[in-house]
Structures are given as C-alpha cells and as structure tokens.
C-alpha cells in the first residue's frame with residue numbers, strides 16, 4: 547500500500563510537472579482486466595494477478611471479450627454487468643464493490659468458465675477446528691492437624707503443581723499429572739497458609755489458591 551501510494555504520488559507530481567492541463571480520470575480504487583476467450587478461459591486480473599479479494603470501492607474494469615461463443619458476466623452485491631455471448635469487443639465498466647462475494651461466468655459455459663472473489667469483510671463458511679480450550683483449575687483444602695489436603699480439580703488432564711505457602715515462603719510442594727488430584731502437604735507450624743495450585747495443559751496455564759489456617 548505504501549509503495550502504491552508512493553508510486554501514485556510520484557506519478558501525480560510527474561504528471562503535474564509534465565502537463566498541468568491534462569485532465570485526470572475520476573479517482574478509482576484500481577483498474578481490473580476482465581478477459582474471456584478466445585479459448586475456453588475467463589479471467590479477472592489486476593496488474594496481471596488473478597483477483598481473489600479486493601477492498602471495497604469503485605473500480606474501472608477493462609473488459610475484453612475475445613470470442614463470439616463466450617461472454618463475461620459479472621454479478622454480486624450492487625453489480626450486474628455482462629457482455630454479449632455472440633459479440634466480440636472491448637468495453638469499460640465502472641463498478642462499486644461492497645462487502646460480499648462476486649462471481650463471474652461465461653453464460654454459455656457456466657460450469658467450466660467461472661470465477662469468484664470476495665470484497666471487504668465476508669462471512670465465509672470455511673469450517674475450522676476450534677482451538678483447544680484453555681485449562682481451568684479449582685483448589686480446595688482441608689486441614690487435619692498439621693496436614694493440609696489440597697485438591698486440584700482441572701478441566702482436563704494437566705501437569706499439576708501444588709505448593710503450600712506461608713507468606714513468600716513455600717514450605718511444602720508436590721506435583722502430579724491428573725485431572726483431579728489430592729495431595730497432602732505438611733505445615734511445619736501453626737499459622738495462616740495459602741495452598742496454591744498451578745495447572746498446565748497444552749501450553750496453557752491456570753492457577754488457583756485457597757487460604758487455610760493450621761492450628
């Protein structure tokens with residue numbers, strides 16, 4: 547886009563310098579080439595590249611119908627243009643494309659001579675596999691004397707990391723690979739602790755914690 551703008555700018559300046567009196571054509575978002583024939587081929591290109599997607603906007607289409615058994619029929623949201631099947635010739639269409647899918651066909655051979663492209667934002671019907679759901683985890687803790695039984699319940703099998711923390715110090719630790727797992731962690735003394743659980747699965751991490759009091 548930047549390059550294009552740059553080129554346009556250079557061309558504009560050059561044009562102004564060379565011939566200020568030359569009228570410029572109405573601004574468009576681009577020029578497309580629509581060709582059909584002489585063989586069984588139908589093409590819509592921009593700068594030699596097959597058109598598959600365009601930004602919404604107004605375009606000039608140079609149409610070249612080179613066969614008296616084919617035609618170029620372009621249709622889609624707000625656009626309906628076509629050449630005659632039994633005529634040959636060139637013409638120019640100015641069309642405004644909006645969000646949607648546009649088709650072009652030879653009306654004499656629609657099954658074998660057709661193409662399409664999208665404009666702007668189009669709701670496609672392509673099915674894709676949903677990404678794996680992120681893991682979630684819940685933590686519960688039950689205190690029996692100095693033993694803290696921490697239960698992690700994850701939404702899928704995960705690498706579980708259990709820690710019993712007193713302030714910023716981890717006083718007990720355990721790991722497991724499970725969906726639901728209870729581990730017993732020993733508290734070294736009475737006090738307030740936080741049991742922290744980290745679950746990792748498929749590159750995703752979830753954390754949960756629960757505060758406990760050991761008497």
Ligand SMILES: [Cu+2]
Nearest residue numbers: 616652654655
């Ligand atoms: Cu045809």
